[in-house]
Amino acid sequence: MRLSLFAVTAASLLLSQSASAQTTPATELSKLIETKLTAVMPKVVAWRRDIHEHPELSFEEKRTAALVAEHLRALGIEVQAPIGKTGVVGILRGGKPGPVVALRADMDGLPVTELVDLPFKSKVRTQWQGQEVGVMHACGHDNHVAILMGAAEVLAGMKAQIPGTIKFLFQPAEEGLGGAAAMVADGALANPAPSAVFGLHVWPNEVGQIAIRQGPIMAAAGNFKIIVKGRQTHGSQPWSGVDPIVVSSQIVLGLQTIASRQVNVAYLPSVLTVGQIAGGNRSNIIPDSVVMVGTLRTFDDNMRADIAMRIKRTAEDIARSGGATAIVEIDKGGLVTSNDSSLTDRMLPTLRRAANGNVAFINPVMGSEDFPVFAQKIPGVFFFLGVTPKGTDLSKVAVNHSPLFFADEGALVTGVRTMASVAVEYLSMNAGKKSAN
Numbered sequence: 001m002r003l004s005l006f007a008v009t010a011a012s013l014l015l016s017q018s019a020s021a022q023t024t025p026a027t028e029l030s031k032l033i034e035t036k037l038t039a040v041m042p043k044v045v046a047w048r049r050d051i052h053e054h055p056e057l058s059f060e061e062k063r064t065a066a067l068v069a070e071h072l073r074a075l076g077i078e079v080q081a082p083i084g085k086t087g088v089v090g091i092l093r094g095g096k097p098g099p100v101v102a103l104r105a106d107m108d109g110l111p112v113t114e115l116v117d118l119p120f121k122s123k124v125r126t127q128w129q130g131q132e133v134g135v136m137h138a139c140g141h142d143n144h145v146a147i148l149m150g151a152a153e154v155l156a157g158m159k160a161q162i163p164g165t166i167k168f169l170f171q172p173a174e175e176g177l178g179g180a181a182a183m184v185a186d187g188a189l190a191n192p193a194p195s196a197v198f199g200l201h202v203w204p205n206e207v208g209q210i211a212i213r214q215g216p217i218m219a220a221a222g223n224f225k226i227i228v229k230g231r232q233t234h235g236s237q238p239w240s241g242v243d244p245i246v247v248s249s250q251i252v253l254g255l256q257t258i259a260s261r262q263v264n265v266a267y268l269p270s271v272l273t274v275g276q277i278a279g280g281n282r283s284n285i286i287p288d289s290v291v292m293v294g295t296l297r298t299f300d301d302n303m304r305a306d307i308a309m310r311i312k313r314t315a316e317d318i319a320r321s322g323g324a325t326a327i328v329e330i331d332k333g334g335l336v337t338s339n340d341s342s343l344t345d346r347m348l349p350t351l352r353r354a355a356n357g358n359v360a361f362i363n364p365v366m367g368s369e370d371f372p373v374f375a376q377k378i379p380g381v382f383f384f385l386g387v388t389p390k391g392t393d394l395s396k397v398a399v400n401h402s403p404l405f406f407a408d409e410g411a412l413v414t415g416v417r418t419m420a421s422v423a424v425e426y427l428s429m430n431a432g433k434k435s436a437n
């Protein structure tokens with residue numbers, strides 16, 4: 001065992017030595033990145049503020065996409081747009097042969113009215129589900145776009161030294177509408193096909209800190225709907241009908257025993273939340289039916305299927321016990337964001353260098369992402385970039401999607417350095433290997 005491990009190490013050493021003979025060493029490339037950062041950072045801050053002030057909802061990112069495409073073209077980067085309705089792909093072909101790597105940034109804002117008092121606060125308003133509401137980059141995707149635009153500028157400036165090709169994926173509609181799938185359907189991962197993909201998300205951790213874990217890092221999200229059918233009657237005589245409100249209340253409590261009593265909590269976490277209950281229209285009428293909708297968060301496909309079966313069984317059997325019926329619909333849900341362990345391992349020194357050593361290992365996050373749509377066929381690494389100002393009590397900070405979500409711009413430089421570094425260092429690590437294309 002030891003011998004074969006040594007043999008692999010020796011072989012890969014030889015490989016990297018022969019590769020580095022023809023390519024610029026990774027350390028030289030990171031020095032080159034550093035020299036270009038200073039000039040780019042004021043622009044990154046300006047782009048971020050501009051995008052923050054002009055947020056656009058999912059699949060409406062026309063202004064943002066135009067800004068990105070114009071910037072990439074000005075840098076001499078090949079642009080494909082629109083890809084996935086409002087997405088943009090940039091292709092930077094380096095001066096040396098090597099593989100292809102993809103960097104991803106999502107571009108959409110949310111129907112949230114901004115409450116942060118900034119000079120570049122969003123004043124955009126829209127109609128959302130029949131109500132007028134503000135639009136805000138409450139998930140911080142404005143930072144992601146500006147960071148990747150900055151990384152593109154840094155990388156375009158050192159094109160001759162880059163051993164391979166870098167694909168920039170500016171993705172629309174991350175917030176639930178399937179922007180990543182739309183881009184993949186339009187060929188974002190083909191011609192040339194990347195062999196790895198990297199992405200980051202701003203997060204309410206300490207500013208400039210990179211937070212990561214190997215394996216599952218963000219949950220798969222799925223929705224479910226339960227319609228409880230009873231029989232309408234007068235509120236004063238429930239015995240002449242079937243009360244779906246009481247049955248629904250029992251179902252909500254029954255569902256909570258799935259995660260706490262029926263699945264192995266020591267294996268991986270799961271969360272099941274009923275987020276909405278609708279039924280009835282006045283105090284003295286027992287309604288005919290109640291509709292409940294909720295979300296299920298899991299980290300394992302088999303566990304998800306098992307919980308889905310239990311949701312159905314719990315709802316149907318509790319309803320039957322009260323003389324009601326339950327119709328249960330559970331969607332097939334999204335994907336788990338899972339970091340490829342060996343790629344994460346190999347990129348850790350790069351991440352540490354880019355974040356000045358400030359890399360933390362974290363527990364899985366129950367939020368979800370559509371980054372794994374890119375990373376399901378090729379290895380992917382996804383990490384969080386802290387944007388909470390130093391000295392803030394992290395237990396009280398406004399999280400993503402809050403109207404008070406605030407991103408400290410001090411993190412932007414770490415973001416640009418990290419994205420540019422993972423791309424060139426991944427390419428130089430694999431420069432000895434031929435591209436898939």
Ligand SMILES: [Zn+2]
Binds near residue numbers: 139175
């Ligand atoms: Zn979000």
Ligand SMILES: [Zn+2]
Binds near residue numbers: 139174
């Ligand atoms: Zn987000």
